[in-house]
Amino acid sequence: MFFKRRNKEKPAEAADASEAEKKGDVPSAESAGAPSQGQGIPADALRRGVDASALGFKTTADLEPDDGPFGQDRALADLDFGLKMRGRDFNIFVLGPPGAGKRTAILAYLSNAQRGTATPADWAYVQSFEDPHRLRALKFPAGRAPFLAERVAAAVRELRATLPAAFAAEDYRARHRAIEEDYRNAHDDALDALHAKAAEQNIAVLRTPLGFGMAPMHDGQVVKPEVFNQLPQVMRRDVESRVVTLQSELEAILTSAPAVDKERRRQLAALDVETARHPIEAALDDVSQDFADVPEATAFLADLERDLVANAQALLSSATQDACLGRYVVHVVVTHAKDAGAPVVYASDFTPESLIGCIAPADDTLTPATATHRILAGVLHMANGGMLVLDARGLIATPETRNALKRALKTGEIRLGPASQDTDPIPLDVKVILLGTHHDAERLEAADADFGRLFKVRACFEQAMPRSAVNDNRLARLIASIVKTHALKPFDAGGVARLIEDASRIAGHRDKVTLNIGRISDLAREADFWSKHAGRDVTTAEDVARAMSERTQRADRVRERTGAPSAAAPIPDNAAGKKSGHTIALSTIEASGVRSGQAHRVAARAHIGRGRVTDIVCTQAPDAIHGEIVRSYLAGTFARDIPLALAATLAVDPPLRGAAENGIALSKLLALLSALADQPLRQDMAVTGAVDPWGDVQPVDGINDQIEAFFDACQAHALSGTPGVLVPDANRAHLMLREDIVEAVRNGRFAVHAVKTVDEALTLITGCEAGVRGADGKFAAESVNGRIEAKLRAFADAQRTFERGADKSPGAREGRA
Template sequence: MRFELPPEKLCRTFDPRDFRCETTDQVQPLNRIIGQDRAVRSLHLGLEIQSRGFNIYVSGPPGTGKMTAIQGFLEELARGKTPPNDWCYLHNFQDPYRPKVLALPAGMGRALQRDAKVMIARVRADIPQAFESKEYVDRRTEAGDWLSKERESIFEELGSKARQAGFALQVTPMGILTIPLVRERPLTEEEFRGLKEEERREIARQREAFQEEIREAMKRVLNSEKVLQERIQAMDREVALYVTGHLVDDLIEKYGDFPQVVQYLREVQEDVIGNLDQFRPQAQAQQAPAPPVAVGQDLFFRRYEVNVVVDNGHRQGLPVVTEWNPTYSNLFGRVEKESQMGALYTDVTLIRGGSIHEANGGYLVIPIEELLRNSFSYVALKRALGKREVTIEDLGESLGYMAMKSLKPDPIPLDLKVVLVGPPMIYQLLYNADSNFSELFKIKADFDTRMEVNEENVRDYVAFICTLCTRERLKHLDARAVARVLAHSARLAEDQGKLTTRFSEIADIIREASYWATQGGVRYVNGSHVQKAIEEKVYRSNLIQERIQDMFKRGIFLIGTEGARVGQVNGLAVISLGDYAFGKPSRITAALGLGRAGVLDIEREARMGGPIHTKGVLILGGYLTEKYSQDKPLTLSARLVFEQSYEGVEGDSASGAELFALLSALSGVPIRQGIAVTGSVNQKGETQAIGGVNEKIEGFFDVCRAKGLTGDQGVMIPASNVQNLMLREDVVEASRQGKFHIWAIDTVDEGIEVLTGLSAGERGADGHYPEGTINYLVDKRLRETAQLMRRFGADGPTPRAREDET
């Protein structure tokens, strides 16, 4: 029959001999992105331009392996490059609430941290020893003896003056008492009371006069004690400088090229000297550390620790960090707090960096869906990229919700590339709704879902299979298994000239095929194992399809696969269950009558038809008008419906089938029920490609096989869909045996010939179609209808038409 496709057109196969290998373990593994030249060029551009805002959004549907590909691409790009700086936080001795940030070459942060810890440990051990040394104790005793002698001399001199003034001195806890003397003997209280009033007054006057001598003497004592304290402080400072000097000097010599480190070491030395009581044996802190409450002695010494928030000493290149859970604290770090004696305490050692700190100097990869689930993270990321610096602070503080005083570490300069990975829709939404997004993510890297079938891409595909099997320790594939994988890839791509780049789906099939090969106890995966994996995947998901097929077989769903009927045709639809899609035939009928209502879509009237389906039905009116209404008004009242349709109808892929049912009803010529139709049409009568062609053909084939193949059954598709055919082997074999057929048409006229066996007929020079053709019969029917309408005097629109117009 005309327009029938040969079996070799129904599915593309791959020759195992073209792979130049017998098994995939003979192939060199692949370590680059394949089939994504456009995306790779975009990535190179975005990563090489260092100007502000040239961050990257990697766009592509799920399953294309873009996240894995991006990680591998960035790791390869980062390998061998000089690692970025370490980042540390230091205690700020001038303002403890604002820790200082320090950048050091990779690896030196940990070295400084260790050196500082060793230095303080040595200081804590050496200072008590120095204070307990014989030399220090002797000098301290000598200083104390000097003070004792000074005090003794001062009090002897004061006592002599007191006796001359007629008083004796008595030292008490309340101070120095002056007791009157009579004949060099102290007066008792009773004797003092027995004196005359004038005598008592005179004694009081003399006592008052002598108080100035006492005050002067006490000043001298205090001055002596002050001198002693200064001498002791000088001795302590001398000891502390002696103990810390060589330790600090050694580190200054080591880190002399870093002025900030040298300054910090000097500040540490001065702070140690200023807090010697903390280092004395069994000493208790004389003053509390600044933030935020009094704490134990051990916590005091944490001020001298170096907090390395980013350590790049172990890296062999630039950092590549993927943050799968981009919460605010995971991205931007946090200032932790500890509970001490019922109060919250924090210090410089409790500052923690986030993934943005870890990636600084390199690359940070974030799934956009996860980032948008944490809206505060998205806002903070934009702020950090805009300012080119990142500050560690509590989320509540950054939003202005917290008034509690806490640390405010210095910001860290940012120099990194952020790569967001997500679907195209989110990119479009952000680009249109967020003005900052386009300024910060100037590069879009689009990942395609398909790539061309050519020698290079096939070779890369085989190498990808080798890489997967090697990395995951799967059984390698032989050449026939590879050919079957490539055929399945073309099936997923829905194109004989394309291969899918949804590598996650391909990888799953290979993993399952390896399992079946292991179950079979063979060394290599062969084609039957791949086919088994494909079939098992279908079986796990096609329960609903089997239920529907059973309902067709039992006659619950009405579908004709034999004979011919007027105004009735088998249309095809695709039902998608997310992980699985299958074709389902539906009976489409057309009913005619007198009137001017035109072509009425019952699905639309029942609010079960979508806008695209409605558009397809309206196009039918345009086709009929141009084809048959050049010499007469189009007088028609037709009803189109999907029988037993309960889930709604959307799409225009059935518009061709609806038109054929309508032409059959108008011409009175029956349509072969063993043929199902899919494809849309335009107003010029040309057929147009549709999606899901393989599932639709296989769905009708399964129904025909269940009811019994007669050799007259098949599916008619648009010729533009031939390139999309990747049918199952059982369908191809049935075609090869002449039990099932596929027809490809370009026009409505070709399709009606296949369905009815009659020629469509072309309009002659006289404006008429050849007698006996389908177009002749349709034109005749429409002419007769127009005449009948005039005979009945239907000059105005029909009631139904009036309703439609309103």
């Protein structure tokens, strides 16, 4: 934590004033009554209103709706730079708080930016006919891919009827029979001739289970082996010689049979090709002509025709037809209307598959009946050639999705998710815009440093814009747009004025209005509900006030159910009096999306510390940072030349639970200073503010909620007098209090005091001057600061005395030795 050091040395004017006070030339704080700060901030400075009559309309029905974006010129300029900057690493991260209207504004801007831009190509996947496990990616002019898919599907349906008809035609059957008979007759004739030749030579050709055989004959009968062996040797050799010759001729006939059958099958296959080609060409001819200007489509159709012809017989079989026809489905991945321009796609909830696409089982309701699978496109496919807007939190939650996006951006390719088939990548040309908060960006870069290198452009949405007449009018037209979008009743000028005031309150600054469109829209819709409940035709300021009040009450009921204490609880019964070491601190808590104030009782006790260590403990909510700040302030202000021999205990009741603890830092310090000085503090004055080591009071968030919570607590306790709140002077510009509080301040029933330093706060809450160092460098002895310094010096002296006594103890010396 870093602080800008303020010079705490006493200025010359202060020194002169102190001397004058000692001499009696200037009245003291006690004699002059309350110090100058005691009058508090004027009522008119506690809320900046809007003059409804100056808005220039009666109701929002008189206005031209305008949904913005407003006040985001710098962010939109950065967005425009990112869109025009080429390169896969110049993607854009749009940063801003939730509800700032980032999505609506960015999508509207991108929709305008894409007008007149080139429409990207269509993409489709088809089966590779060379590799059954691969899908080919085909590129088409915009709008043409679905047309090709329909035409191819129609051609396939046509072939299911025309192809079987062609093969069932009498011409095909006759030619098929002729080829079969030609080759069968030729084979039979050769065998018959061999039989006749063998018979002339008294040789029989026998067909046995083991094949052909030959044997000598006599008088038409086969000669038995024992008879043949009794013939003269010359006769036997002559017969054997004739058998050998005939066997050679038989072998030649049988050997030529496979070649002859192959030729037969070749001619039959040629007949099938010729028969199939005519209906296939007829089915695809018109498609080929329609896509003659698309080279990739022409090449695919040529391959398709060849594969259909080659697989014609498979298409004729009912057992294999569907599986075969599934090869010819054209899976359209993404298509665009011809003049649509570059696509703008938004996705808030996505997975790796929904980002890069995947292959899924066929769905009869979504894919052709012949398809065995379907291609599910991812948002990268849909946005390819244009702009993709993603919710950054979806990437933070799922590392797999984050890695898929990173891989696609780095490679410039989209590859379908894990599948059994290999797929061609599709070239990626997209500008990715992430939407998130600054915290989302930090978490994303912490999870993966590559994202900082891939998203080099940051467009930061402003949370608020300055209040002005022009901006008030723009906000009024935004409210008119909300009325139109949600079909609400018109708001009158007073209702719009109240919404603008509440927009300032949401912004946390009287001179600004929030750009959190979501919160303005929600408040307008709730006010519309209460307007209907009251039976009004238009929504008024009263309805807006009712909506705000009901919100607070709902949040209070949630707090009650969760056991959270009420804001009124810490106010003591003797709030009109004073008490040393006790203050009322204010903080903020949030429940059900509604922020509210919370009061706490802070009690401090101080005593001599052990050794030179300052022990400061907050018993309910330990906070090392606050302890360091308190130690630094005490040492720098009161213990410059002495050891800070102090131990202090700070108790906070009720304990802090999810509260903004920086709001109670000043209260803790004031309670401790009161305990040291034994100076009572006002118990009807609450304190909020942070503090730095030099005593400068720092601003806090939720200042209006804190003041209003304490005011309500005072009302609940019916406190008399003028209770009030000490707030950081730096929070003046953030004050947008309720009208009833402003009126109470105007009537002197409540006060809001702004302080810049701890001394100013101490003066106000004690009713005594805190005191400044005089020319001698010392505080006045009776001043609050003088008594604090005296107490700390007494602690230091007592500590030194204790240590000297310890040093004289032999045991102590031996222990240190």
